[in-house]
Amino acid sequence: MEFLDDVTKLISDIPFVEKVYDFVEEDLLIKGKVTISFKELSTPLEFVVEVYKCYPLKNYDSDSIKFKNLNLLEYRHVMGDGAICIHTSHHTNLKSKLNYDFHSLKNWIVKYFINKDQDDHYEHIIVDEKLINNQYRSFLFTDIEYSFEKGEFGDVTITALQNGGFRGDSISNHIVQSFIRRSGEQLDCQWSNLYKNMGISYTGAYLFIERPPANFGKFIFTKWSDLLDHLPKAFLNFLLEFQKKFIKERGKLFPVFFGYKIDEVNIHWQVALLEIGGFPIIGYQLPNKEWITTPRNELDINWGITRNSSYKYFFGRGSFSQNFIEKKILIIGVGAIGSMVAKTLTRCGCKFIDIADYDIKEPENVCRSEYQFNTGLMDKTEELKIILGTISPFVETSIIEKDYFQGIIKLYHKEKGAKSNFENSLNQYDLVFDCTTDNDLMYILDSLKIKCDLTNLSITNFAKELVCAFYPNIYTFAMNQFMNVLENDTTDLYKPTGCWSPTFKASYNDISLLVQMAIKHIHNLYETGSRKNNFIIESDSSTLKIVEY
Amino acid sequence: MATDKHEHLETVLETHRMTHVQNLVDKFKEKRNEVKQALANHYGSDIYYPFDSGSFKKHTAINTKFDLDVVVPFKKDSFDTLDKMFDSLNDFLDDEYGEIATIRKQKVSIGIIFDEDDDGDVINLDIVPGRELNKDQYSADNKLNLFVYSKYGLFSSSTYIQTNIQAQIDHIKAKENERKIIRLLKIWNNNDGKEYKSFLLELFTIKAFDKEDISGNIWEKLEKVMEYIKDNATKDGFKLIDPGNSNNDLMDTLESWGKTNLSNRMETIIERINSNSDNIKSYFPTNKDFEDDDKSSSSVGYGIKTGGTAYSTPPKNERFG
Numbered sequence: 057m058e059f060l061d062d063v064t065k066l067i068s069d070i071p072f073v074e075k076v077y078d079f080v081e082e083d084l085l086i087k088g089k090v091t092i093s094f095k096e097l098s099t100p101l102e103f104v105v106e107v108y109k110c111y112p113l114k115n116y117d118s119d120s121i122k123f124k125n126l127n128l129l130e131y132r133h134v135m136g137d138g139a140i141c142i143h144t145s146h147h148t149n150l151k152s153k154l155n156y157d158f159h160s161l162k163n164w165i166v167k168y169f170i171n172k173d174q175d176d177h178y179e180h181i182i183v184d185e186k187l188i189n190n191q192y193r194s195f196l197f198t199d200i201e202y203s204f205e206k207g208e209f210g211d212v213t214i215t216a217l218q219n220g221g222f223r224g225d226s227i228s229n230h231i232v233q234s235f236i237r238r239s240g241e242q243l244d245c246q247w248s249n250l251y252k253n254m255g256i257s258y259t260g261a262y263l264f265i266e267r268p269p270a271n272f273g274k275f276i277f278t279k280w281s282d283l284l285d286h287l288p289k290a291f292l293n294f295l296l297e298f299q300k301k302f303i304k305e306r307g308k309l310f311p312v313f314f315g316y317k318i319d320e321v322n323i324h325w326q327v328a329l330l331e332i333g334g335f336p337i338i339g340y341q342l343p344n345k346e347w348i349t350t351p352r353n354e355l356d357i358n359w360g361i362t363r364n365s366s367y368k369y370f371f372g373r374g375s376f377s378q379n380f381i382e383k384k385i386l387i388i389g390v391g392a393i394g395s396m397v398a399k400t401l402t403r404c405g406c407k408f409i410d411i412a413d414y415d416i417k418e419p420e421n422v423c424r425s426e427y428q429f430n431t432g433l434m435d436k437t438e439e440l441k442i443i444l445g446t447i448s449p450f451v452e453t454s455i456i457e458k459d460y461f462q463g464i465i466k467l468y469h470k471e472k473g474a475k476s477n478f479e480n481s482l483n484q485y486d487l488v489f490d491c492t493t494d495n496d497l498m499y500i501l502d503s504l505k506i507k508c509d510l511t512n513l514s515i516t517n518f519a520k521e522l523v524c525a526f527y528p529n530i531y532t533f534a535m536n537q538f539m540n541v542l543e544n545d546t547t548d549l550y551k552p553t554g555c556w557s558p559t560f561k562a563s564y565n566d567i568s569l570l571v572q573m574a575i576k577h578i579h580n581l582y583e584t585g586s587r588k589n590n591f592i593i594e595s596d597s598s599t600l601k602i603v604e605y
Numbered sequence: 606m607a608t609d610k611h612e613h614l615e616t617v618l619e620t621h622r623m624t625h626v627q628n629l630v631d632k633f634k635e636k637r638n639e640v641k642q643a644l645a646n647h648y649g650s651d652i653y654y655p656f657d658s659g660s661f662k663k664h665t666a667i668n669t670k671f672d673l674d675v676v677v678p679f680k681k682d683s684f685d686t687l688d689k690m691f692d693s694l695n696d697f698l699d700d701e702y703g704e705i706a707t708i709r710k711q712k713v714s715i716g717i718i719f720d721e722d723d724d725g726d727v728i729n730l731d732i733v734p735g736r737e738l739n740k741d742q743y744s745a746d747n748k749l750n751l752f753v754y755s756k757y758g759l760f761s762s763s764t765y766i767q768t769n770i771q772a773q774i775d776h777i778k779a780k781e782n783e784r785k786i787i788r789l790l791k792i793w794n795n796n797d798g799k800e801y802k803s804f805l806l807e808l809f810t811i812k813a814f815d816k817e818d819i820s821g822n823i824w825e826k827l828e829k830v831m832e833y834i835k836d837n838a839t840k841d842g843f844k845l846i847d848p849g850n851s852n853n854d855l856m857d858t859l860e861s862w863g864k865t866n867l868s869n870r871m872e873t874i875i876e877r878i879n880s881n882s883d884n885i886k887s888y889f890p891t892n893k894d895f896e897d898d899d900k901s902s903s904s905v906g907y908g909i910k911t912g913g914t915a916y917s918t919p920p921k922n923e924r925f926g
Contacts, residue, residue, distance in 0.1 A: 393926035472721055493924040514924035529797050532890040538922045540883035546919045560925035587866050605877055
């Protein structure tokens with residue numbers, strides 16, 4: 057009772073709380089009502105207040121106090137159960153936290169109830185993500201280059217991704233591949249080729265309804281009757297024909313996507329999952345033999361889960377500059393440094409990353425690179441291409457012929473005309489990273505007359521320093537650094553048992569720290585248009601220092 | 606072991622001497638003479654006899670990057686306009702050499718890049734057409750008007766520039782100390798992105814010698830010249846007047862950011878070399894093709910002695926990643 061008494065007493069002390077009543081204690085919370093009244097509010101407002109016993113701490117990530125009023129559903133930031141959506145400051149003191157939260161409620165009343173403010177920021181409509189036939193079902197979509205018209209409909213092709221666990225149950229995940237108009241025109245989603253080339257798992261349908269299928273603009277329709285005004289007859293007939301055609305697959309789920317605009321430019325899709333044989337429609341044949349189809353309004357709509365995974369949402373939280381992400385990039389040598397560069401550029405939104413390496417990934421490479429154990433032995437490029445593709449559905453990666461750089465170029469670079477061929481092949485790129493640590497290749501590449509930007513990255517033993525050199529001053533600089541300037545101790549190397557191939561000593565943490573800083577610096581040089589001076593990153597146990605040359 | 610900067614720079618100069626590529630130089634000269642003769646034959650009395658200019662003539666050439674320059678002094682009456690002169694020369698060279706070379710219009714010259722020969726050598730000639738400024742006065746005053754090919758930025762609104770190439774050549778005559786520093790700065794520039802015109806570095810060096818007490822060993826001289834460039838490149842009102850045209854200030858060829866970059870580069874280079882003398886090799890590399898093995902295998906280079914330590918230990922220049 058102590059918590060109940062404390063809370064009600066403190067709430068009563070808040071100046072704009074006119075009345076506190078009916079508070080009772082339940083298992084996990086206390087619950088009662090308050091009446092809010094202040095000068096600007098013409099009529100007092102009543103709220104049901106629920107205060108969880110963890111209060112003033114949060115319950116998971118949510119505030120552990122709820123203010124509910126089902127009469128306010130039409131206003132902004134009110135949830136389906138009438139709860140006002142407020143976010144307040146952390147506090148461990150009960151009195152202070154109650155004051156914060158009630159003031160937040162008051163602010164909401166002023167802003168959204170009295171002033172009826174509209175936010176610039178669009179908020180998606182609220183969908184109750186629920187199990188359908190004992191499984192959650194998600195559909196990820198991305199941009200297409202097409203503007204839908206209201207009422208147009210057609211087929212949708214879908215590819216299944218991996219199944220997994222979701223909120224304690226299973227989920228099947230999918231991507232939308234394309235929308236096929238009634239004319240047969242196929243509108244492909246702008247995924248990378250890796251995804252576009254995945255097989256089609258099944259098909260669905262789409263209907264563009266233009267406006268959100270929601271009450272108050274935020275609560276998704278729950279009954280087919282709600283959708284009645286949005287369903288053209290032709291679309292209902294289309295569904296009926298489909299069901300007839302595939303009736304043998306009775307019980308299978310058929311996704312129907314409803315598209316709508318969320319602003320002048322962007323659209324969103326919600327997906328209803330229909331069971332073949334149980335479509336919410338009835339067909340009637342008229343005396344004149346014509347068929348009409350009507351919805352079965354009383355049925356609930358089973359909404360699946362959709363996510364807009366288009367590039368700008370996918371990388372909305374952070375990416376490299378627009379100029380950088382559009383660069384056509386080649387990474388030669390995808391060992392520890394090269395794989396980290398590739399993965400970082402991918403996570404930073406780069407769209408074109410080709411890779412070249414002749415080497416095989418061994419289990420002992422995994423600990424300090426971006427490779428995985430579960431793929432066993434594999435060409436580094438093959439595995440990295442898959443890894444990059446699994447990170448970003450927008451990165452295009454091609455594997456360059458494995459012998460090209462460390463074999464063919466060396467063999468033929470003295471031949472007449474060969475250099476210009478090599479130059480042409482490199483000039484297809486905007487930015488080339490040489491992470492091979494191959495001195496001979498570095499020498500040849502530095503001697504070419506290329507238009508692309510060539511950047512060379514390598515480190516000293518123990519990852520004490522990272523050396524970054526930019527074309528056309530790569531070979532001389534890097535060699536001098538390793539030979540004369542830096543203390544590259546090559547006497548204390550790791551010698552794997554059973555082979556004479558000593559390698560440097562350094563952990564993933566040692567290397568990635570340097571690589572991340574180098575990439576940050578390089579990106580910054582591009583973003584600011586600064587001169588690309590060669591640089592060394594010096595590391596010790598507590599600091600990293602960039603020394604430009 | 607610390608690098609002896611003076612000794613290193615002497616090696617840099619030595620390994621970049623043109624005599625190391627005498628066979629190639631001979632090929633260049635042979636082609637140049639052939640072109641000069643062809644021009645004389647074609648234009649006859651419309652021109653004074655073509656003459657050599659550029660780094661060869663000024664003795665500031667380095668063997669890692671060079672071309673030969675030929676000036677063709679046209680007579681005042683040869684063409685109505687400078688652009689007709691420029692186009693005529695371009696057309697003639699294209700007709701004459703178009704099948705065995707790439708002919709291209711450059712800022713004030715026509716470039717001829719002969720196709721790679723069987724030795725893999727590519728010969729570059731720059732042919733600079735100029736029309737005498739005053740009728741029949743060229744032999745006396747050496748003054749020429751050059752056509753400025755319009756696609757180039759700063760001169761885009763201008764179509765000609767007055768110059769006196771002979772005065773430019775005379776400006777560096779008998780200045781051996783300056784020439785060494787110019788060669789070193791060209792080696793640096795060539796190795797560092799070729800951002801600056803050789804003529805700009807040349808005028809900077811000559812002016813530094815003129816205005817400051819540039820003395821000591823070769824490193825000390827170079828350092829002082831670089832200090833001078835660092836201090837003056839961004840200074841308001843600092844000029845580098847073309848000895849061939851007092852209205853032509855070479856500093857105008859640099860944008861503001863270019864001046865800042867140049868000053869910053871000089872500062873960084875001096876700082877890095879003074880903090881570790883081995884860094885001098887990054888900025889002023891020897892030409893490995895002409896370094897003798899004994900020297901290259903010491904701390905100076907990356908040769909056999911340092912590279913080939915005990916066979917079971919990877920060399921120090923082993924890079925990792």
